[in-house]
Amino acid sequence: MPKIKSHSGAKKRFRKTANGIKHKQSFRSHILTKKTTKRKRQLRPMKQLCASDMVLVQRMLPNL
Known part of the structure; x- marks a missing residue:
C-alpha cells in the first residue's frame, strides 16, 4: 500500500496541541487601516478549531 499523504495546504495552516x-x-493580513485597534488585537491569538471542522482537518492531516 502507498503511504497516506497529508494535504500540503492544511499542513501550513493547522497545528496540533494537547x-x-x-x-x-x-x-488579519491586509486592509488593516479601517479595522479598529480592539478588533485587530482580538484577532491576534490562535484559536481552537471547532468540533464540526475537526473531522475535515483530521481527514486532510492523517499523520497529525
Missing part, C-alpha cells in the same frame, strides 16, 4: 487543533484567524 487539547485539539489550533488555527490562525482570518481578516
Whole structure:
C-alpha cells in the first residue's frame, strides 16, 4: 500500500496541541487601516478549531 499523504495546504495552516487543533484567524493580513485597534488585537491569538471542522482537518492531516 502507498503511504497516506497529508494535504500540503492544511499542513501550513493547522497545528496540533494537547487539547485539539489550533488555527490562525482570518481578516488579519491586509486592509488593516479601517479595522479598529480592539478588533485587530482580538484577532491576534490562535484559536481552537471547532468540533464540526475537526473531522475535515483530521481527514486532510492523517499523520497529525
